[in-house]
Amino acid sequence: MNILSALLADSDAELERDIPGCRTRRIAQGVWECLPEHSAGSPLVLCAGIHGDETGPVEVLAELVDAACMGELLPRRPWLFAFGNLAALRLGRRYLECDLNRCFRGAPHAGAAKIEVARAHALSQALSIFALHGKGLLLDLHSTIRASLHPSFAIRPTATPGSGATPGLLATCGVPVLVEAGVEAPTFSATAAREHGYEAYTFELGRVRALGAGSSEELDALRNGLWRLIEAARPPESAASPRVYRVKREILKRSDDFALHVPADAPNFLPLQTGQLLAEDSPSRWFAEEGECLLFPNPDVAPGTRAVVLVRPVESGAT
Ligand SMILES: [Zn+2]
Structure with a gap:
């Protein structure tokens, strides 16, 4: 059984087998850290499914995890992978009680919601444990629900506007536009930047699709880019710089x-x-x-x- 079907059947699912060449352990429901015996890069966090109806990136992340378990993808840097809102994913809903990506600084409003607040706490805890391996890169993968003049873009919460992005990083993942924002947002990526000094991004990719609806070119670019990142491969030298907006x-x-x-x-x-x-x-x-x-x-x-x-x-x- 692949990791996504296993998690949809049971939030407590384990990986079917350890990732070859790595020490692998589950540190929360749907969250694993994978430590290669021979590391050649800084820590990497990949998260998908914070919104349960944004399934394209969830499928991409699950495919990468399955490929690593099969020994086809060879992680060469400490890697944390997290499937965000398992309960909402199971129902194909954006969230159950409140938007998980507004819960990383506690409950967003009085009388809210326990499911997503508890999940945000679990994801934050897992990130804090993993952050002991040092500063790294976090990509939180979403797919936007509305029309966009730029179909794919990345939002970078950063305390230092003008810092841009690691050269080649966004182009490698097929993301041509960068939006710089502050670090105060109650999102997962802002938490990584604010509390752990991570270079962190929320990726908004393509349109919402149903689970199993098949791949798109946009997601193929993402899959190839993430594969390179997990294997700590260098980005292509010719990669174009992103077009930049600022909040x-x-x-x-x-x-x-x-x-x-x-x-x-x-x-x-x-x-x-x-x-x-x-x-x-x-x-x-x-x-x-x-x-x-x-x-x-x-x-x-x-x-x-x-x-x-x-x-x-x-x-x-x-x-
Ligand atoms: Zn989203």
Whole structure:
């Protein structure tokens, strides 16, 4: 049985066999660390399925784990792999009680939710244990649910804007766009950056698909890139630099009166008109400022939660 079917049948599933050439141990449900006898790189964390309806990257991660167990993929750096929201994955739902990727700084709002808060705690604990191997790289793999002018992009939470990305890293994984954000978000990648000094990314890839719906070119690029990373292979020298955006501000939904004045189907990275009314939550109103583009608009979030992010392109050479 492969790892994904095993986990969907039983959250306590173990790997069918240890990964050859590595010490492997489970450190939480659906989370394993794999320590190669001969390591040639810094620690690597790969996570998928934080949102249970974003299944393409989950299948890619499961294929890589299966390939490692079969001895086809040879890990050459300490590797932690984690399947995020097992309960939601089983039901094909984004989450059960609240968005897991808003729970890494405790419950997002009063009266919330125990399943996802407990899971965020378990993932954070596993990361803290693994982080004892030193600073490394974390990729949290998602697939965005909305149309996007850039179908694939990476969000990097970083305390030092302008730090960019390791050369070749994003191109290796087929991700041509980088969004730099702060480290305060209650997400898994921001936690890795903030608490462990990791170079951490949330990858948003393609569209949500049902489990088993087959592969896409976009996911093939991801699979090949992750394979190289796990084997500690160098990125190709010719890799292009990503196009960079930076988060300028976020608009929080304060109350149930919140109204978003951009179309529900507006794509990510849509350039906005300066002065355009974006949202209101009486008595406050928000207007677009020069150069701002839309990211993740969603009025259907809980009060106290981010309803839209505004980003601005960074001219190459600027900091
Ligand atoms: Zn997601």
